[in-house]
Amino acid sequence: MAPFSRRQMLAIIGASVAAPSIVSAQDTSPIRIGGMLPLSGPGAIEGHQVVKGLEFAVKEANEKGGVFGRKIELVMEDDESNSTKGVTAVRRLIEREKVPFIIGTYPTAVVIAASKVAAEYKVPMLSGGSTGAGATDANTPGDPWFFRAWPDSNGQGEDTARAIVRQFKAKRVAILHDATNYGVTLADQVTKVVTAEGGEIVAKESYNTGEQDFSSMLTKLRTLKPDVVYIGGWAGDGATIVRQAAEVGLRAQFVGSGSMLSDDFITLAGPASEGFAVATLYESTTPNEFGRAFGERFKAVYKHEAGTLNALGFDSTNIAIEAMRRVGKPDSAAIQQMLKSGMKDFPIVQGPKGATAAFDAKGSVNFPMFIAIVKNGKRTLVES
Amino acid sequence: MDLFLQYLANGVVIGSSYVLVAVGLTLIFGILGVVNFAHGEFYMLGAYAGVTAVTLFGMPLPLALAVVLVFSALLGFGAEAILHKPMKNRDATSSIISSFGLAVALQNAALLTLGPQPRLLKTEFSTIPIELGPVFMPLQRALIPVAMMVLIGALYLILRYTWTGRSLRSMSQHATVARLCGVRVERVAVVTFMVGAALAGVAGFLMSSVFMVHPIIGNMIVLKAFTVVILGGMGNILGAAVAGLLLGITESMTSAYLANGLRDIIGFVIVIAVLLFRPQGLFGKAFERS
Numbered sequence: 001m002a003p004f005s006r007r008q009m010l011a012i013i014g015a016s017v018a019a020p021s022i023v024s025a026q027d028t029s030p031i032r033i034g035g036m037l038p039l040s041g042p043g044a045i046e047g048h049q050v051v052k053g054l055e056f057a058v059k060e061a062n063e064k065g066g067v068f069g070r071k072i073e074l075v076m077e078d079d080e081s082n083s084t085k086g087v088t089a090v091r092r093l094i095e096r097e098k099v100p101f102i103i104g105t106y107p108t109a110v111v112i113a114a115s116k117v118a119a120e121y122k123v124p125m126l127s128g129g130s131t132g133a134g135a136t137d138a139n140t141p142g143d144p145w146f147f148r149a150w151p152d153s154n155g156q157g158e159d160t161a162r163a164i165v166r167q168f169k170a171k172r173v174a175i176l177h178d179a180t181n182y183g184v185t186l187a188d189q190v191t192k193v194v195t196a197e198g199g200e201i202v203a204k205e206s207y208n209t210g211e212q213d214f215s216s217m218l219t220k221l222r223t224l225k226p227d228v229v230y231i232g233g234w235a236g237d238g239a240t241i242v243r244q245a246a247e248v249g250l251r252a253q254f255v256g257s258g259s260m261l262s263d264d265f266i267t268l269a270g271p272a273s274e275g276f277a278v279a280t281l282y283e284s285t286t287p288n289e290f291g292r293a294f295g296e297r298f299k300a301v302y303k304h305e306a307g308t309l310n311a312l313g314f315d316s317t318n319i320a321i322e323a324m325r326r327v328g329k330p331d332s333a334a335i336q337q338m339l340k341s342g343m344k345d346f347p348i349v350q351g352p353k354g355a356t357a358a359f360d361a362k363g364s365v366n367f368p369m370f371i372a373i374v375k376n377g378k379r380t381l382v383e384s
Numbered sequence: 385m386d387l388f389l390q391y392l393a394n395g396v397v398i399g400s401s402y403v404l405v406a407v408g409l410t411l412i413f414g415i416l417g418v419v420n421f422a423h424g425e426f427y428m429l430g431a432y433a434g435v436t437a438v439t440l441f442g443m444p445l446p447l448a449l450a451v452v453l454v455f456s457a458l459l460g461f462g463a464e465a466i467l468h469k470p471m472k473n474r475d476a477t478s479s480i481i482s483s484f485g486l487a488v489a490l491q492n493a494a495l496l497t498l499g500p501q502p503r504l505l506k507t508e509f510s511t512i513p514i515e516l517g518p519v520f521m522p523l524q525r526a527l528i529p530v531a532m533m534v535l536i537g538a539l540y541l542i543l544r545y546t547w548t549g550r551s552l553r554s555m556s557q558h559a560t561v562a563r564l565c566g567v568r569v570e571r572v573a574v575v576t577f578m579v580g581a582a583l584a585g586v587a588g589f590l591m592s593s594v595f596m597v598h599p600i601i602g603n604m605i606v607l608k609a610f611t612v613v614i615l616g617g618m619g620n621i622l623g624a625a626v627a628g629l630l631l632g633i634t635e636s637m638t639s640a641y642l643a644n645g646l647r648d649i650i651g652f653v654i655v656i657a658v659l660l661f662r663p664q665g666l667f668g669k670a671f672e673r674s
Binding site: 042044045179205206207208210211212213214215216217219220223236239240247248249264268270 | 387390391394395397398499500501502504506520521522525591594595596598600601603604635636637639640643644645648
């Protein structure tokens with residue numbers, strides 16, 4: 001027998017030490033999946049809500065025995081709403097943690113930067129709350145690597161604008177919007193849809209974010225007697241406007257943009273928020289039976305009502321885990337293929353009854369949103 | 385006409401908050417020559433101190449006001465030790481840059497510890513409406529100009545008739561001669577900062593029942609206050625009071641009769657015009673240095 005060289009000897013010893021653990025790693029070691037959200041800095045409040053949805057989906061999957069007999073382990077990264085940090089986080093999740101897919105993140109700007117990197121690595125990403133159309137528009141149509149299981153902000157703006165005319169029967173509409181890209185885009189869109197549906201825009205006023213005093217603007221608006229006042233901007237400013245409108249005696253139906261879809265908005269605006277309307281993806285009173293069941297299971301664990309941010313975190317994670325289960329192995333490219341076309345029958349908790357994870361060529365799911373009205377300090381869905 | 389009076393009243397309310405912040409700023413500038421960009425943070429932290437005292441510790445409003453006064457004065461004491469004491473013999477730019485730094489540091493500290501979530505002081509006055517002829521507003525708003533006049537009146541009396549007030553004024557006229565006459569210059573500097581910060585803090589507290597409180601509210605108010613200080617003439621307290629009200633009214637009229645998007649532009653356009661054509665300010669006296 002030829003004697004082994006030192007190098008061969010080391011190789012054999014190394015292999016014999018490593019082999020059992022490699023084998024067992026394939027069998028029972030947990031599958032690590034990636035999560036990336038703003039957990040500190042701006043957006044942290046939203047991030048901490050979304051992460052509950054992620055954790056809840058993982059917890060439920062593990063209670064059902066995990067996938068392929070292996071437990072799922074969620075590895076979280078904090079992107080601090082910062083594009084540079086987001087790109088680093090994606091690299092770390094893919095290179096070091098070898099995750100098959102990533103759920104993330106909340107700010108659309110960070111998504112655009114980070115999903116580009118994930119697409120280069122051929123690892124699918126599912127939105128952690130980002131709604132901006134820019135994120136899915138950045139996908140190559142037909143070959144998306146970033147998936148969002150709900151409509152983009154344009155869809156939300158359109159649904160809201162249509163509801164202004166059809167549901168609230170408004171003839172005279174006033175638009176208040178902040179001077180950011182978000183506010184201006186929404187204002188233009190609402191103008192377009194309302195005019196097309198036969199409404200009239202009686203006023204269009206802009207303001208700077210963080211502006212404190214709207215009393216004179218609202219007094220002037222009162223003299224124009226609008227049926228509906230639409231506010232396109234951040235929640236804090238929206239709450240200030242609604243409060244001050246009540247102070248100056250401006251009586252109209254107030255309708256807000258998606259950012260005002262939070263309980264904080266209701267707290268800040270106080271009693272003045274009664275009757276305020278906003279388009280929403282999820283409420284725990286949804287007519288969607290999967291959504292309602294999710295809401296009940298969620299409440300049993302977290303002791304509070306599930307909100308939109310919890311629901312979308314849950315949907316993204318739940319869809320990705322199911323896609324991985326259907327593929328049969330934690331393989332990123334195969335999971336992307338499955339998400340692209342194989343999930344059309346899989347129900348989601350957001351949206352109306354019968355909504356499924358039917359991603360379109362751009363990686364977005366389209367369904368009409370609900371209109372909710374604040375009643376007794378709680379958002380209540382109205383029949384459309 | 386009825387609406388005009390309403391707009392005027394709205395302008396007076398918002399102008400009153402500018403006055404309170406600007407008077408402290410002009411005091412610090414007039415007496416010590418320090419251009420304090422961190423002044424908006426005194427306003428912001430005063431608001432937070434008040435909101436915390438009321439909502440977290442359940443204090444009644446007068447007690448919370450006392451807390452705000454003490455807290456803001458301490459803040460002013462600290463700011464003096466950073467912005468004025470070590471820098472007074474250096475070029476004025478040192479303290480300007482340093483005050484910028486202090487503003488950013490305080491703002492971010494507030495963001496980290498208090499969070500970005502806006503807060504609001506809810507008082508029992510918030511729902512009581514006041515009607516004065518055609519003018520209508522909630523009581524808490526109507527109280528702001530009243531509180532402004534009381535505070536500015538008190539400050540005016542202190543400056544006019546007390547020993548401390550006299551030493552402050554002598555400092556603003558000529559620091560060296562004041563020192564030769566036995567004014568304790570160091571003490572005056574500390575008192576000036578404490579009074580300035582306390583005024584801004586109280587303004588923040590007063591406005592916290594009307595406007596939201598969050599870590600960056602100081603940014604805009606300090607710029608507005610600088611506008612007021614320049615319009616009123618640097619270091620001129622009554623000038624600042626009049627200019628503050630004027631700016632508030634101008635803004636209110638702009639958003640009522642022109643467009644709301646122009647309201648922040650208009651004040652700064654006026655400032656540039658004043659600096660070009662009447663650099664001593666609308667109410668300042670031009671004088672030649674010998």
